[in-house]
Amino acid sequence: MKNNITNNSLCSGCGICSAVCPKDCIKTEENDIGELRPVVNENLCVDCGKCKTVCPFENRMEKYIAPTGNCFIGRAPGFSENASSGGIATYILSKMLTENTVDYIVSVKQGNGSDNLFEYCICETTDELLSCQGSAYYPVTLCSIIKKVKNIEGNVAIIGVPCFVSAINNLRKQSAFWNEKIPYLIGIVCGHTPSKLLVDVLAWKSGHKREDIKSCKFRIKDGSRPAWDYGVRLDFSDKTHITSFGSEDFGFLFWRKLFSQTSCNNCYDVFADDADITFMDAWLDEYKEKNEGTSLVICRNAKIEEWLQKLVDGGYAVEADISKAEMAQKELIEYKKSGGENHKSQEKLKEKIVKCCIDNKEDKNISEKIKRICYKENLKSTNVFLWLLMEIKDRICGK
Ligand SMILES: Cc1cc2nc3c(=O)[nH]c(=O)nc-3n(C[C@H](O)[C@H](O)[C@H](O)COP(=O)(O)OP(=O)(O)OC[C@H]3O[C@@H](n4cnc5c(N)ncnc54)[C@H](O)[C@@H]3O)c2cc1C
Ligand code: SF4
Numbered sequence: 001m002k003n004n005i006t007n008n009s010l011c012s013g014c015g016i017c018s019a020v021c022p023k024d025c026i027k028t029e030e031n032d033i034g035e036l037r038p039v040v041n042e043n044l045c046v047d048c049g050k051c052k053t054v055c056p057f058e059n060r061m062e063k064y065i066a067p068t069g070n071c072f073i074g075r076a077p078g079f080s081e082n083a084s085s086g087g088i089a090t091y092i093l094s095k096m097l098t099e100n101t102v103d104y105i106v107s108v109k110q111g112n113g114s115d116n117l118f119e120y121c122i123c124e125t126t127d128e129l130l131s132c133q134g135s136a137y138y139p140v141t142l143c144s145i146i147k148k149v150k151n152i153e154g155n156v157a158i159i160g161v162p163c164f165v166s167a168i169n170n171l172r173k174q175s176a177f178w179n180e181k182i183p184y185l186i187g188i189v190c191g192h193t194p195s196k197l198l199v200d201v202l203a204w205k206s207g208h209k210r211e212d213i214k215s216c217k218f219r220i221k222d223g224s225r226p227a228w229d230y231g232v233r234l235d236f237s238d239k240t241h242i243t244s245f246g247s248e249d250f251g252f253l254f255w256r257k258l259f260s261q262t263s264c265n266n267c268y269d270v271f272a273d274d275a276d277i278t279f280m281d282a283w284l285d286e287y288k289e290k291n292e293g294t295s296l297v298i299c300r301n302a303k304i305e306e307w308l309q310k311l312v313d314g315g316y317a318v319e320a321d322i323s324k325a326e327m328a329q330k331e332l333i334e335y336k337k338s339g340g341e342n343h344k345s346q347e348k349l350k351e352k353i354v355k356c357c358i359d360n361k362e363d364k365n366i367s368e369k370i371k372r373i374c375y376k377e378n379l380k381s382t383n384v385f386l387w388l389l390m391e392i393k394d395r396i397c398g399k
């Protein structure tokens with residue numbers, strides 16, 4: 001691409017650049033490490049630079065901003081069973097539809113096919129919203145759906161991670177059309193979005209290939225485990241399935257951000273301040289050990305707050321000081337505050353893991369190999385002598 005936007009490693013594949021391209025020459029494709037990235041038809045590109053004007057990483061927040069808004073903690077009856085946290089996100093989205101605040105909700109559902117396990121969709125009913133519950137720890141893009149939104153009659157609310165919310169807000173600031181079309185932005189706190197390799201590795205470990213995956217559900221709840229020990233379930237076309245939880249391989253691969261996108265290691269936005277409401281987990285001592293999951297919500301919109309107040313009146317939620325949001329996201333805030341420069345070692349580790357995945361595609365022992373890389377990396381800083389011995393041994397064995 002002439003204006004270099006796609007060469008920028010700081011991209012999360014939101015696809016909003018495609019909405020402003022006058023030549024309609026941007027599409028989003030998966031790259032060779034399982035991330036979604038914009039691809040520009042250079043024959044059509046006129047180098048106008050419009051795509052850069054909406055990109056959250058070209059117009060990005062340079063430091064962490066403390067949360068603003070009113071804070072609520074609780075669960076939504078009828079919405080929490082299959083939810084990631086307490087289901088308040090789906091409760092609010094459903095209210096927005098049923099009380100005609102917007103005509104449609106753009107949210108994320110299970111996708112079609114093993115290359116596309118999750119995708120954005122346009123919801124018109126509460127049932128459709130209920131089928132979207134859970135968290136897609138998987139790359140998604142607004143690239144094609146934003147074109148549908150452009151032509152749809154009526155207005156929409158869009159739910160997204162902070163960088164997506166920021167991109168859509170940039171789009172709204174540029175044009176009255178988009179401002180009217182998307183009157184509400186719904187944010188979700190985001191620690192990182194892993195590449196598709198995370199799911200691939202779990203499939204390979206169970207003796208399957210990516211093509212064998214029929215569906216994937218993150219944030220499955222097991223009544224015997226605390227809320228923080230959530231899991232993922234993969235169903236395969238041979239009618240078998242696997243589950244993996246936070247205290248197992250899934251947690252090892254996900255929480256260590258081993259497949260994190262470079263943009264996520266350079267992201268300062270925790271609370272999606274451009275959103276009317278932001279949802280997250282109540283990772284607080286009094287809630288995280290409970291097994292059912294609890295939502296923490298920051299609301300910045302008076303109309304939406306009325307629906308939260310109904311949960312409070314019903315005894316399902318409580319109002320809390322905004323400092324609870326910072327307490328719940330303490331570790332994430334520290335990570336994001338410390339800035340990209342401090343995550344260089346994480347980036348190097350990720351490079352090694354990704355190379356290992358490429359070299360050991362579909363290998364059943366992949367997670368052991370990844371764990372060994374992490375172990376060695378840790379030794380480098382704790383016991384350099386032992387690390388050297390392992391390194392020499394590996395080189396002799398050609399590992
Ligand atoms: C990639 C990612 C990272 C996250 N990291 C954190 C974190 O570090 N700390 C934390 O407290 N919370 C995090 N969350 C938010 C958390 O997982 C829950 O989504 C949130 O608490 C809402 O739960 P709920 O029960 O209210 O929502 P539910 O009722 O389960 O509804 C979830 C809604 O989110 C939508 N959704 C799911 N995945 C995506 C996606 N990728 N992009 C846009 N919309 C999506 C669904 O379509 C659905 O509408 C993350 C979410 C994602 C997707
Ligand atoms: S520079 Fe202009 S024409 Fe080229 S991809 Fe970006 S928006 Fe489209």
Ligand code: SF4
Pocket residue numbers: 005006010011012013014015016017018037038051054055056057167
């Ligand atoms: S607007 Fe989104 S998809 Fe386009 S370059 Fe920026 S982050 Fe990537």
Ligand code: SF4
Pocket residue numbers: 012161162163164190191192193261263264265267268269
């Ligand atoms: S961590 Fe930041 S850059 Fe990465 S997906 Fe989440 S909001 Fe976007």
